[in-house]
Amino acid sequence: MKISRYLGACALTLAGLLAASPLLAQSHPEYVPLGRIQAALYKPDSGPAPHIAFLVAHRTANNLSTNACPELSKRGFMVLCFNTRFINNETIVDWEQTPLDVKAAMDFVRKQPGITKVVLLGHSGGSPLMSLYQAIAENGAGFCQKPERMVKCANNIGTLTPADGLVFPDAHPGNPAQALRGINPSLSIANGKVAVDPSLDPFDPKNGYNPEGASHYSKDFQTRYYAAQSKVMNEQMTKVLAAKERMSKGDYTFPDNDIVLVPFSDQDGSAGLMLMDPSIPEFMSTKAPRKLLKNDGSVVTEIVHSVAVPELGQAKANREFNAGVKVLTFTSYLSANATRSTNSLSGIEHCSTNISTICNIQSIKAPTMVAAMGGWRFIGDQEQMYELSPAADKDFVVIEGAVHGYTPCTKCEKTPGQYSNTVKNLFDYIAAWANKRF
Amino acid sequence: MRFRTILAASAGALALLCAYTAASFAQSHPEYVPLGRVQAALYKPDSGQTPHVAFLVAHRTANNLNNIACTELAKRGFMALCFNTRFINNEAQVRWEETPLDVKAAVEFVRKQPGITKVVLLGHSGGSPLMSLYEAIAENGVAYCQKPERIVKCADNVGGLTPVDGIVFPDAHPGNPVQALRDLNPSVVMGDDGKITVIPQLDPFSTANGFNPNGTSHYSKEFITRYYAAQSKAMNDRLAKVLAAQEQIKKGEYRYSDDDIVVVPGGGNPGAGAGGDGKLIAMDPDIAELMQTVQPRKLLKNDGTIVTQIVKSVAVADPENARTNRRFDTGTKVFTFRSFLSANATRSTNAIDGIEDCSSNNSTVCAVQSIHVPVLVAAMGGYHFVRDQEIIYDKSASADKDYVVIEGALHGYTPCKACEKTPGQYANTVKNLFDYIAAWTNKRF
Numbered sequence: 001m002k003i004s005r006y007l008g009a010c011a012l013t014l015a016g017l018l019a020a021s022p023l024l025a026q027s028h029p030e031y032v033p034l035g036r037i038q039a040a041l042y043k044p045d046s047g048p049a050p051h052i053a054f055l056v057a058h059r060t061a062n063n064l065s066t067n068a069c070p071e072l073s074k075r076g077f078m079v080l081c082f083n084t085r086f087i088n089n090e091t092i093v094d095w096e097q098t099p100l101d102v103k104a105a106m107d108f109v110r111k112q113p114g115i116t117k118v119v120l121l122g123h124s125g126g127s128p129l130m131s132l133y134q135a136i137a138e139n140g141a142g143f144c145q146k147p148e149r150m151v152k153c154a155n156n157i158g159t160l161t162p163a164d165g166l167v168f169p170d171a172h173p174g175n176p177a178q179a180l181r182g183i184n185p186s187l188s189i190a191n192g193k194v195a196v197d198p199s200l201d202p203f204d205p206k207n208g209y210n211p212e213g214a215s216h217y218s219k220d221f222q223t224r225y226y227a228a229q230s231k232v233m234n235e236q237m238t239k240v241l242a243a244k245e246r247m248s249k250g251d252y253t254f255p256d257n258d259i260v261l262v263p264f265s266d267q268d269g270s271a272g273l274m275l276m277d278p279s280i281p282e283f284m285s286t287k288a289p290r291k292l293l294k295n296d297g298s299v300v301t302e303i304v305h306s307v308a309v310p311e312l313g314q315a316k317a318n319r320e321f322n323a324g325v326k327v328l329t330f331t332s333y334l335s336a337n338a339t340r341s342t343n344s345l346s347g348i349e350h351c352s353t354n355i356s357t358i359c360n361i362q363s364i365k366a367p368t369m370v371a372a373m374g375g376w377r378f379i380g381d382q383e384q385m386y387e388l389s390p391a392a393d394k395d396f397v398v399i400e401g402a403v404h405g406y407t408p409c410t411k412c413e414k415t416p417g418q419y420s421n422t423v424k425n426l427f428d429y430i431a432a433w434a435n436k437r438f
Numbered sequence: 439m440r441f442r443t444i445l446a447a448s449a450g451a452l453a454l455l456c457a458y459t460a461a462s463f464a465q466s467h468p469e470y471v472p473l474g475r476v477q478a479a480l481y482k483p484d485s486g487q488t489p490h491v492a493f494l495v496a497h498r499t500a501n502n503l504n505n506i507a508c509t510e511l512a513k514r515g516f517m518a519l520c521f522n523t524r525f526i527n528n529e530a531q532v533r534w535e536e537t538p539l540d541v542k543a544a545v546e547f548v549r550k551q552p553g554i555t556k557v558v559l560l561g562h563s564g565g566s567p568l569m570s571l572y573e574a575i576a577e578n579g580v581a582y583c584q585k586p587e588r589i590v591k592c593a594d595n596v597g598g599l600t601p602v603d604g605i606v607f608p609d610a611h612p613g614n615p616v617q618a619l620r621d622l623n624p625s626v627v628m629g630d631d632g633k634i635t636v637i638p639q640l641d642p643f644s645t646a647n648g649f650n651p652n653g654t655s656h657y658s659k660e661f662i663t664r665y666y667a668a669q670s671k672a673m674n675d676r677l678a679k680v681l682a683a684q685e686q687i688k689k690g691e692y693r694y695s696d697d698d699i700v701v702v703p704g705g706g707n708p709g710a711g712a713g714g715d716g717k718l719i720a721m722d723p724d725i726a727e728l729m730q731t732v733q734p735r736k737l738l739k740n741d742g743t744i745v746t747q748i749v750k751s752v753a754v755a756d757p758e759n760a761r762t763n764r765r766f767d768t769g770t771k772v773f774t775f776r777s778f779l780s781a782n783a784t785r786s787t788n789a790i791d792g793i794e795d796c797s798s799n800n801s802t803v804c805a806v807q808s809i810h811v812p813v814l815v816a817a818m819g820g821y822h823f824v825r826d827q828e829i830i831y832d833k834s835a836s837a838d839k840d841y842v843v844i845e846g847a848l849h850g851y852t853p854c855k856a857c858e859k860t861p862g863q864y865a866n867t868v869k870n871l872f873d874y875i876a877a878w879t880n881k882r883f
Contacts (some may be wrong), residue, residue, distance in 0.1 A: 031470040031479035033504040038477075040470035062526075065472035087501075089528040091772065092709075194693050253634050254766035259701055263694075321694035321774070327530065329766070 029069065032080070034104045039082035040064040042073035052117045052438050053078040053109040055102065055163070059093060059125040059175070059336070060086050067406060068121055068169075071423065075431040080109050084129070091327050095132075095335035095355050096144060096153035102133040103160050110161065117164040117438040121430075122357070124404060127171030130163075131360035137162035139363050144354045150237075151335040153354060164438060165367040167430055170404050173381045174356035176339030177348055179326065184264040184271035184318050185228035194319070200228050202271050203315040214310045215276040222273060222280065226343040236262065237338050240330055260333040262326035269317035269324030274377050278308045282345055283380045290383065291397040292374065293429060295421050304398045307375050307412040307419075361385050367393040369433050371426060373402035375409030375419065395433065399426050468508065471519070473543040478521035479503040481512035491556045491883050492517040492548040493606075496541065498532060498564040498614070498781070499525050500710035506851060507560055507608075510872040516879070519548050523568070529708060530772050534571075534780035534800050535583060535592035541572040542599055549600065556603040556883040560875075561802070563849060564710055566610030566830075570805035576601040578808050583799045589677075590780040592799060603883060604812040606875055609849050612826045613801035615784035616793055618705065618771070623716025623763055624668035626704030634703060640668050642716050643760035654755040655721035662725065665718060666788040676702070677783050680775050700778040704763055705771035711849075712822075714762035714769040719822050723753045727790055731828045736842040737819065738874060740866050749817075749843045751824045752857040752864075806830050812838040814878050816871060818847035820854030820864065840878060844871045 032039040044050060054077055056068045062083055063069075069081040084101040086093045102120070109115055122130030135143050136153070137160035144153035172178055186200035202225065203209050208217040217225070240260060246252040264271060274283040284306040292304045317323035328337055340352040351359040358381070361368070368391040372382040379398060386396035401419025403409045406426050408419040471478040483489060493516055495507045501522055502508075508520040523540040525532045541559070548554055561569030574582050575592070576599035583592035611617055625640035642665065643649050648657040657665070680700060686692040706715030719728050730750035737749045762768035773782055785797040796804040803826075806813065813836040817827040824843060831841035846864025848854045851871050853864040 029470040031468040031503060038501065038503055062477060064470055064477055087527050088525075088531070091530065092527075189693055192693055253628070253632055253703075254770070255764070256768075257766040259699065259766075259772060261699060316695075319695055321697040321699075323696075325694070325699075327699060327772070331767075 032108065034082070034108055036085040037082050037101045037104050038064065038087070039080050039105060039108070040069065042069045042079040042081065044073050044076050047076055049114040050076055050078040051114055052119060052434055053080060053112065053115045054119050054121050054167075055105050055109065055130070056081040056121045056123075057084060057102065057105065057126055057129060058123070059084060059098065059129050060088055060090055061125065062087060063126070067423065068123065068427075071427040072430070075427060077431070077434070078109065078112060078115060080105050090336075091329060091332055093332040093336045096151060096157075098129055099133045099136055099153070099157050099160060102129065106133075106161055106163065119165045119167055119434055119438070120163045121167045121169065122171055123169050124172055125175060127168050127357040128174045128355045128360065130166060131357045131364060132354055133160060134163055134166055134366060135360040135363040136160050138365060143363055146351065148349070148351050149354055150338065150340070150352055151354065163366060165369070165434065166364065167369045167371070167433070168357070168382070168385065169371045169406065169426060169430070170373040170376060170378055171357050171370060171382055171385060172378050173358045173385075174339070174350065174353065175336050176353045176355060177344070177350070177358070178267070179262070179265060179337045180229055180233050180339060180341060180344045180348065181272045182265045182267065182270035183229045183232050183262070185225065185232045187264045189263060200225060202273060202276065203318070209276060209315075210310075211312065211315065214278060216279065217273055217277050223343075225273060226345045226347070229344040230341040230347060233338060233341065236260075237334075237340075240333055244330060257329045257331055260328040260330060262328065262333070262337070264318050264324050266324050266326045269314065269320055271314060271318050275311040275314055278306060278310055278377070281380070283377055284308065286379055286383045286398070288383070292400055293397050293425050294400045295419050295425070297421070297425060299397070304374065304379060306377060306379050307401055307409065308377055309409070309411050358385055358388060361389045364389065365391050367391055367437055369395045369430070370397075371429065372396070372398045373404055373406065373422075374398045374400045375402050375412045376404045393437070397429060399429075402426065471547065473521070473547055475524035476521050476540045476543045477503065477526070478519050478544060478547070479508065481508045481518040481520065483512050483515050486515055488553040489515055489517040490553050491558060491879055492519060492551065492554045493558050493560050494541065494544050494548065494569070495520040495560045495562075496523060496544065496565055496568060497562070497710060498523060498534075498537065498568050499527055499529055500564065501526065502565070505562075506868065507562065507872075510868065511875070514872060514876040516876070517548065517551065517554060519544055529710070530774055530777050532777040532781045535590060535596065537568055538572045538575055538592070538596040538599060541568065545572075545600055545602065558604045558606060558879060558883070559602050560606045560608065561610055562608050563611055564614060566607050566802040567613045567800045567805065569605060570802045570809060571799055572599060573602060573605055573811065574805040574808040575599050577810060582808055585796065587794070587796050588799055589783060589785070589797050590799065602811060604814070604879070605809065606814045606816070606878070607802070607827065607830065608816045608851065608871060608875070609818040609821060609823055610802050610815060610827055610830055611823050612803045612830070613784070613795065613798060614781050615798045615800055616795070616803075617712065618782040619669055619673050619784060619786060619789045619793065620717050621706035621712060621715035622669045622672055622702070623704035624665065624672040625716075626764070628703050640665060642718060642721060643763070649721060649757070649760070650755070651757050651760060653757065654723065655757070656724065657718055657722050662718060663788075666790045666792075669789040670786040670792060673783065673786065676700070677785070680778055684775060697774045697776055700773040700775060702771040702773070704769060706763070707768060708771045713759075714765065715759060716763055717822075720756050720759055723751060723755055728822065728825045729753065730824060731843070732825070733828070735828065737845055738842050738870050739845045740864050740870070742866070742870060744842070749819065749824060751822065752820050752846055752854065753822060754854070754856045802830055803833060806834040808835060810836055812836060812882055813840070814875065815839070815841045816874065817841070817843045818849055818851065818867075819843045819845045820847050820857045821849045838882070842874060844874075847871065
């Protein structure tokens with residue numbers, strides 16, 4: 001039910017950073033209501049009027065004061081940070097409505113005096129949000145109405161104005177992929193009691209779990225686990241789709257929608273194996289040599305491994321209601337939290353949903369920059385996005401030692417301050433990338 | 439899962455109003471102010487003297503960053519800090535006893551603003567239990583929200599609150615648990631198999647019981663009495679089940695170690711506010727116990743004059759509830775054990791005069807009995823809370839208290855056009871309300 005613990009931790013870190021920032025204190029972002037979305041408009045405190053505007057948002061998390069807003073405005077850009085109509089509530093998400101919220105923000109900044117270029121910034125859950133908007137803008141509503149989509153967008157999406165570029169700082173593959181990889185397939189509820197399948201239990205030392213440090217799961221366990229995750233999701237999806245069929249025939253409890261609980265899977269209590277075992281290369285390393293932006297500002301090209309450390313609280317959190325259970329409806333489950341798959345690693349049908357950065361990016365031709373955080377868990381996913389992007393102008397860089405919210409992974413450091421420049425390095429890189437092109 | 443129909447209608451009306459007043463709004467540039475887990479927008483007058491009175495405007499879960507009160511108060515020379523709590527847009531997430539911390543963050547911010555010497559809380563709708571709980575704790579200490587009769591008690595972390603200088607309640611309601619109780623359609627029963635059955639003798643949407651699908655319903659006194667008692671029984675049964683499950687959790691015998699879902703079919707709109715509910719006055723606005731004052735009270739008429747009389751709401755019936763109440767998105771509340779117990783449950787024997795208001799910390803009626811600063815209660819005369827607010831006024835412990843009804847106003851302050859007999863009959867509701875609030879404030883502070 002809660003915004004993830006790591007987002008919470010990021011927020012706290014950011015709050016600390018912001019409190020220490022004299023520059024932000026000089027800034028007075030303007031509150032801008034735009035219909036159903038809430039926005040805060042950040043402008044540079046001094047210097048020339050900006051001609052580039054960034055849009056910053058997330059599906060449900062509060063982005064009105066995310067650190068991208070002051071960091072980008074400090075570097076001379078206009079930034080419109082906004083919250084969608086689904087702020088703080090995963091249960092009510094109707095994903096195919098979200099392009100309308102990005103559209104409201106886009107239409108607003110395009111009208112601001114001096115603005116000639118607009119860049120979408122898609123971080124975390126903002127990455128499928130921004131990439132869906134742009135994929136529709138470049139290709140028309142047909143993109144989100146393809147036959148393979150489980151939920152198709154309506155024609156009310158209309159004509160969207162494309163952005164001039166996209167920046168993905170720690171994008172993820174999409175919420176359904178995230179939801180799938182978070183499921184603990186060893187647990188089920190029968191007659192109100194929790195049953196455990198020991199052969200699939202990620203928190204059993206026999207399967208490689210280490211309650212005090214990094215776990216090490218065998219390849220065989222991983223393969224079985226990924227397949228079992230898909231089986232759990234596929235079965236739940238089948239049930240929901242069957243219930244929808246009954247609903248359409250007037251043979252259901254409610255005529256419109258119903259609750260969907262997905263236990264032992266939510267973000268705070270995720271049972272994704274890479275949380276406990278950060279050595280799994282498919283998620284935590286690049287396949288090919290890639291640019292690594294080191295803490296001292298230099299860039300080297302090498303196979304990049306995440307320096308993330310294991311999460312030790314998942315065994316407990318996974319069993320809790322507030323941390324481990326997704327509370328959804330048929331609408332929010334099917335539109336934003338389900339995907340077809342045969343396994344959760346390489347067997348995901350990304351284009352079975354509209355909330356997939358990996359699917360969307362394959363239809364985006366505007367300049368694209370992907371920046372993975374090197375102390376987190378999306379390095380492999382973002383390398384895949386970069387490879388699949390058809391943009392003629394694309395870039396991929398890993399920010400050494402950064403956690404998901406861009407701040408230093410102090411737990412990952414071997415010497416204090418080893419990754420102290422992550423925020424500066426990321427936003428300097430983004431600024432240089434944007435200024436070079438626009 | 440949508441916000442209530444009436445709020446939506448109000449929002450539409452407000453949007454029109456904002457468009458109408460765009461010239462003055464366009465001159466304003468409210469500043470976005472992040473305050474920890476609170477999001478706020480700071481409104482100041484565009485010109486004139488620096489304000490010395492600041493209003494705080496918020497709701498438990500509804501977006502208040504651009505509530506009509508923000509611009510209307512700033513236009514009248516006040517500072518207004520409009521903010522959203524940490525539970526914005528999510529009823530299931532609410533842990534009510536944490537909300538005073540969000541009001542505290544806002545109070546502390548405005549107290550530090552240059553020139554501000556007085557702070558007034560504005561509690562509208564769900565904002566009324568929010569603001570009144572803060573002030574009751576501020577005046578009486580944490581013991582207020584830890585009394586033995588509370589179903590959920592606050593923690594000690596809500597101590598040390600600074601009292602404000604006054605409270606304005608424009609269309610306050612008695613509290614969310616009371617709202618949840620009166621919204622409940624007790625004829626809807628979900629069995630263990632997930633199937634819903636309807637008890638015909640309690641069905642508020644049955645013509646046999648007085649329902650009129652095309653206009654105003656008329657329920658008999660006997661039906662009303664049975665219905666109110668059945669609402670309490672339904673809530674009491676659910677309350678007992680949830681408390682029993684919590685006991686199981688404590689013993690480690692429950693499927694989760696902390697919390698679980700509470701689904702209330704027929705409970706009404708799952709978002710902020712009413713709508714989609716089984717509240718009898720929504721279909722039958724003639725029920726005197728809720729729709730009119732007991733004593734002669736001040737009625738601020740559309741032309742700006744004030745008369746004193748028994749005031750009856752001019753609200754019209756909403757038979758649409760028959761459809762929306764049975765749907766999931768518009769008629770089913772979704773909580774957790776925690777949000778149910780802390781913000782949506784009360785002990786009662788019936789839903790009209792048998793409510794133990796102080797069994798919950800989410801009760802305006804309970805809180806005003808412990809608040810001594812000046813209080814203004816302003817009921818909207820085209821809505822549902824005329825009598826509840828007379829009770830709030832009567833029970834207020836303040837030596838300086840006022841009660842007025844704004845003729846023909848909807849819950850969101852705008853004119854009830856559906857209530858008008860001649861076009862424009864209630865055209866001045868917003869102006870009348872905020873002029874009254876401004877005069878009340880300027881006289882005292």
